[in-house]
Amino acid sequence: MKQLQLQFTLFLFTISLSSIAETKKAEDKRDVKNTPMTKDLSPKVDRWAYLMKLIDEEEKTINMVKKKSEHLEYRLFELYTERIKLYKEKENKAFIESSTKGKKISRNKAFRKTLYHYDITKKFGFKILKKYPRTRYKAEIWYTLALNSRDYAYDKKQLRYLKNALRFTPKGSVTWYLATVSLAEYYYNEKKYKSAVATYEKVIFNKEDEWYTKNLYNYGWCLLKTHKFGAAINRLEEGYTLSFDKKYIDFREQIMQSLVSFYVIGKEIQRGIKFIMENDKNPFDALYKFAGKTSAKGFYPETEQIIELAEDNFDSKKKVEQLADLRLFQFDFYKNFNKEDKLFKVSKDLSEIALNDYQREETIRKFSDKVRTEQIIIKKDFDKHAQSYDVKRLNSIKSYFKFLATVDKTNLALYEFYTAETLYSVQEYKESLVVYKSALENQLKTPAKEDIKRKAIDGLFSSIDFAELSKKEEKVELEYAYSKYLSIWPKDKKAQQIYPKLFALYLSDARHDDIHQSLVSYNKNFPDDLSKQQDLYRTHLDLLIKNKNTLLLSSKIKEMQTGFMKFTQGEVKKTEVILANLLFNNFQDLRSKGDDKDALAGYQEVFFNRNYPQSIKAEAGFNVGLIYTDLYDTAKSIKWFKKSLPLFNRKEQLKKRVYLEKMSQRSALLQDFLNAAHIQRLVMDNFCSMKEENKRNFEQAIEFDLANDYITKVLYTYDEYQNCTEPSKAVQTKIIKHLFEFKHESEFLSFIDKKGMLSAHQELISYYLERKFWQYFEKDRSKEVTYKNYLLKTDKAKYTALFKQIKSYHQLKKDVMAFSKNPLKMDKVFDGEKFNQKLNTRIKEIRPVIDLSKGLLKFGNANLTLLSYNEIIRLLDNFSQEIKSYTPQGLDPSYPKDFVPMFKKQMQQLAANFEKEKIEYRKSAHDFSEKYNILTERINETRQGYSILKAFDLRVPASILANTYDME
Amino acid sequence: MKFNKLLSLITLLLITSCASNIPKPVIEESSLDSLRAESLNRMSLQALESTNKNHKKLALCHKKEYNKASELFKESLDKNQKNPHYWNQLGVCYFLKGEYSKSQMYLGISEGLAKSKKMKAIVLNNQGLIQLKLANYPEARELFSKSTELNSRALTPKFNLAMLYSKFGLLGKAHKLLFQLRKENKIDPDINYQIAHIYLLNKKFTLAKKYFEMIPDKYLKRDDVLTNYATTLYYLGDYQKAQKLLGEAPKQMPTYADAQSNLSDQISKNLE
Structure with a gap:
């Protein structure tokens, strides 16, 4: 009972295990990692672990039975076999993984557990055979041992085990069948084709085996190997046809794959074509493979025929891919058969159709091989045949590279380079130049797998050298x-040599912006080459100077001024001077033409x-x-x-100062004193701090305005520019003299009123003041007082004394007038006595008046002396006239008649007597005047010829008779 | 006071304008002009036209063609910057034009460049003329005197100094200088006139008349000469001749108008 229960349990368990196993089998492509196997299982359950667990549990359950039956023993044997399978699966996966990682490990080590469990299983199987020598499972056990040996141990025991399996199983049984098939496969695998054929012939009748199609396939191969081509083809065709039946395993693919070879080997190509076309709904794959086989065997027309059929039979879902595959095949086909034109056409086609990654790679490889070959040929021809070559071949090479570029767009640059x-290589330098350029440009846009930039540029340079452009x-x-090189490798060693070359190139065409940019770039990347760069810059300047490009030269100067190229100030200045000369030479020419x-x-x-730079503008303005x-x-x-002037730097200003001073002089010499004076003031305005140097300017400014008699300006300059220099005594003297000589009285007085003036120029000022005093004396009282x-x-002190004498003079005048106004009056009746008394008194009265003049005459002032003389002469003249006018009146008759006469x-x-005295005084006055050269405008008794002049108001204008002294 | 000032100004203006209109004394015959070798001042217009090229500019100034002269001076500046004669001539031109301050400036340049005493004498004379025009008589006297000292053979500064002395009644000095000048040329009308004038003022009427009679007729007919001669004749009692002379007066010198009128009245009275 217990045993029955156990068996029932095991049965149920086995079913469950089997069902699970089958489920697993159906999904033989399932990922063995932690993925759900069925909907019933948990997602996290490991399939391998799960199966192993089942095996373990079943094994455990079976081992619970102490006395196992042969069936159970056999079941254990099966379980052990399952276990080997699982271990093999696991260890194989690990082995593959470690192989892909490059780890080398021995098979024994890699499949240690598999071999271990194989051994256990084998021993167990032998144990069962030994224990149950007549067991009904004998043949199965030998069969299983044979399969295990084949699949897990590789211990070459398969044959023996299979033979034993066949020996112990009745012919026609399933085990016999399976073992015979395995044996046939064994022989097949061992290349014992005859044995394989013989063995297959025993089982090939069994059309019930779902693997019948496979058997036909294998059998067919064996027939082929034994040169029974027709039979082989038959078997395969049969297998192919039967594969349509769901009863059998679909072996169409494999069969067709082999059929196409069989047809070729059997030289039954047309049969093959017919079969394929009749049986394959999507014959392309088969035709494609067929074509490959016929081509490999040299069947050109047949292959063409197949290709044509293939062209018409693309799988609609795979047409694109199939077309490409076909073209790839055609490429090799035509290449092998040296059909260049067709090859070219196919290549062109290939370059235009869609390709998957593999196809693309293949296409690239094929094209590359082709073109490489062509290149070698053309080069050999070129070298061998006096530098001539096949133009067609060259064109072909070019085309293939184009095809490559089309297919492998990312490497366009590379193909262009090639x-x-x-x-x-064939000395087509002009063309190579163009293509190198294109290659370079494309490399820059889309870099190819190989960086061809440097090679391309080298090629470019070389092509230019040889191209005879x-x-x-x-x-x-x-x-x-050059510019491309520099843009890519601006700091390269070669770049250091290229910069100057590029510069020279731009220079030859006077491309100024480019010239500048090239130099900037050179400088930026090779700052240590400053000296060379400066030389280059100078050559640019020379060009600008030569072409008289003043605007650009001006901008260059500005550049230099900002420190570009670190030119010295001296050099900058020199360039400014050149620019100025260029600019101004034209203008000077205009001037010289009027x-x-x-x-x-x-x-x-x-x-x-x-x-323009400031210095140039300054010069321009100055020239204006x-x-x-x-x-x-x-x-x-x-x-x-x-x-x-303010636009010049200080140094230049000082130079201009000298120039301006000369100009001022020249203006004065050219009779333009206004301008001359203005310029001197301008100089002082700009150089006010240079006090010592400004002395001359100050003097000249004043002199020039004096020359114009421009007194307002003179005094303005004197007052306003004193902070620029110390006015010299000489210039003060000049001003004083001019103001006096040119009759600027009020200005004269204002000027001498300035602080310190009177004391500094006392003698001169007093002299002038005195002249003015005497000019206005007794003519203009207010001026006289001033x-x-x-x-x-x-x-x-001095003038107090003078005015004291003048006071005396006034007294003299008063006395003279008083005397003259108080003549002796004749009595109505003449009394001689009385008259004499009166006369004596009168005569006595005149003396003190005359005596009063003596002090004045002694004082020594010329004007006062002459005035005094004039009074005395008048006094004496009046008195002598008075005396002459006395006439006795009312004479007594006692007086004689001639008393009156x-x-x-x-x-x-x-x-x-008084007349004589008068004459003496007059003579003294004349002598005094002559002696002391006194020029007085007062026309009076003291002047020689006064009586004549007075008589008719005669004048003596000397100036009208004065003569210029013109000639030497 | 203000009125007086205004009056003085107007008078000054009138005199200036009158002076500029008074024709300068001209001696046509070079033989009569003792200063002909030194001065263009008394040359006639025709004579000025034919001066040599060295004095072309100066001649233009004497003809009052100042602008033309100025241009010529400017044109020849560069080769004459160090030439004292050039600056002297320019100074003279400005003097003749009446721009005395400029004249002074250029004569100053000439004086600075003058190396010989002769040249310095020339410049000093012309500087003296400026002072004379400005009525700065002491300065004028100083300059004329220095000029004669530097070049005792120069006649023009002597002449000018004599005129100055004569104006201020220093007749002895004037007389001396005039006789020195007369030695060089006995028939210079201006010299003889000045000598006659001095004799007149000194009341030596016969001598005065003698010198007046040495003056050619056309030069006697100048207002200043004529008036002085008529005065001499008056004092000699030759009223009719005096009156006749006065009747021929050109009346171009306003400063002699009063004298001519007064004399004529007096002569008329005497004739009555």
Whole structure:
């Protein structure tokens, strides 16, 4: 009972295990990792572990039975066999993994557990055989041992085990059948084809075996191997046909794969074609393989025929792929059969159709091989046959590279490079040049697997050298090559040599922007080559100078000023001077032709143009000033000097100062004192701090304005520019003298009123003040007082004394007038006695008046002396006239009749004395004047010839008779 | 006061304008002009036209063609910068034009460049003329004197100095200088006139008349000469001749108008 229960349990268990195993079998492509096997199992259950567990559990269950039956023993044997399978599966997977990782491990080690369990199983099987010598499972056991040996141990015991299996199983049984099939397969595998054939013939009748199709397949192979081609084809065709039946394993693919070979080997190609076309619904694969076989065996027309059929029988779902495969095949086919035209056509086609990755790789490989071969041929021909080559071959090479480029777009650059290399090898340099360029450009856009940039550029340079281009073309190409090289390898050693070459190239075409950029780049990447770069820069400047490109030269100067290329200030300045000369030479020419207007316009344009450096603008503005000076437009010339001078640097300003001073001189010499003075002031405005140097400017500014008699300006300059220099005594003297000589009285007085002036120029100022005083003396009282006060300021002591004498003079005048106004009056009745008394009194009265003049005459002032003389002479003249006029009145008759004439005669004599005295005084006055050269404008008694002049108001204008001294 | 000033200014202007309109004394015959070798001042217009090229600019100034002269001076500046004669001539031109300050400037340049005493004498004379025009008589005297000292053979500064002395009544000095000048040329009308004038002022009427009679007729007919001669004749009692002379007065010198009128009235009275 217990045993029965156990058996029932085992039965159930076995069913469950079997069902699970079958489920597993059905999914033989399942991933053995932790993926769900069925919907019933947990997702995390390992299939292998699970199966092993089942085996273990069943084994355990069976081993619970102490006395096992042969059936159970056999079951155990089966379980052990299952276990080997599982271990084999596991260890095989590990073995493959370690092999792919490059780890080498021996088979025994790799399949240790498999072999272990194989051994256990084998021993167990032998044990069963020994224990149950007549067991019904004998043949099965031997069969299983044979399969185990075949599948797991490789111990070459398969044959013996199979033979034993056959020996112990009745013919016709399943085991016999299976063992015979296995034996046939054994012989087949051992290449014992005859034995295999004989063995297959025993079982080939069994059409019930689902593996019948496989057996036919194997049998067919054996027949083929035994050169029974027709029979072999028959078997395979049969197997193929039967594969359509679901009863059998579908072996169509394998069979067809072999059939196509069989047809070829059996030389039954047309049969094959017919069979395929009749039986294969999607005959392409078969035809494709067939074509491969016929081609390999040299059946050209047949292959063509198959190809044609294949072309018409693409699988609609796989057409694209199949077409490509076909073309690939055709490529090899035509190549092998040297059908170049067809090969080319197919290649072209291949390059245009869609390809999968593998096909693409194949295409690339095939094209590459082809083109390589062509290259070798063409090169050999070229070397061998006096540098001639087959043009068609060259074109073919070019085309193949194009095909390659089409198929393998990412390596377009590489293929172009190869094309260029090919062209170069046959000395087609012009063409190779173009292609190298294209290769390079494409390499830059889409880098190929190999970096061909450097090679391409080398090729480019070399092609340019040999291409016999025109100068113009060569330039274009070199420019490309140089600039491309530099853009890729700006800091390369070769680049260091290329920069100057590129520069020279641009220079030859006067491409200024490019010239500049090339130099910037050179400098940036090779800053240590500064000296060379400076030389290059200079050559550019030379070009600009030669072409008189002033605007650009100006921008270059600005560049230099900012420190570009680190030129010295001296060099920058030198370049500025050159620019100035270039600009200004034109304008100078205009001037020399008398075209001042255009010259002005030219200079002004330069001045207002922002593009020119400041120093140039300054020079331009200065030149405008010069032109206006020559045109006598003082205001404008000064305006322009004012504008331009601040733009110069200090050093230049100092140079210009010298120039301006000379210009001022010249202006003065050219009779333009206004401009001359303005310029001197301008100099002082700009150099006010140079006090010592400004002395001359100050003096000249004043002198020039004095020359114009421009007093307002003189005094303005004097006052305003004192902070720029110390006014010298000499210039003060000049101003004082001019103000006096040119009758600027009020300005004269204001000027001498300045601080320190009176004391510094006392003698001169007093002299002038005194002259002015005497000029206004007794003519203009207010001016007389003004000058009197000034004189007292200059020398109080001296002039106090003078004015004291003048006071005496006034007294003298008063006395003279008083005397003259108080003549002796004749009595109505003449009384001689009385008259004599009166006369004596009168005569006595005159003396003190005359005596009063003596002090004045002694004082020694010329004007005062002459005035005094004049008074005395008048006094004496008046008195002598008075005396002469005495006439006695109311004479007593006692007086004689001739009393009056006698009286008159006496009076005449008396008057004559005073007349004589008058004449003496007059002579003294004349002598005094002559002696001391006194020039006085007062026309009075003291002047010689006064009576004649007075008589008719005669004048003596000396100036009209004065003569210029013109000639030497 | 202000009115006086205004009056003085107007008077000055009038005098200036009158002076500029008074024809300068001209001696046509070079033989009569003792200063002909030194001065273009008394040359006639025709004579000025034919001066040599060295004095072309100066001649233009004497003809009052100042702008033309100025241009010529500018043109020849560069080769004459160190030439004192050039600057002297330019100074003279500005003097003649009445621009005395500029004249002074250029004569100053000439003086600075002058190396010989002769040249310095020339410049000093012309500087003296400026002072004379500006009525700075002491300065004028100083300059004329220095000029004669530097070159005692120069006649022009002597002449100018004599005129100055004569103006200020220093008749002895004037007389001396005039006689020195007369030695060089006895028939210079201006010299003889000045000598006659001095004799007149010194009341030596016969001598005065003698010198007046040495003056050719066309030069006697100048207002200043004529008036002085008529005055001499008056004092000699030759009223009719004096009156006749006064009747022929050209009346181009306003400063002699009063004298001519007064004399004529007096002569008329005497004739009555």
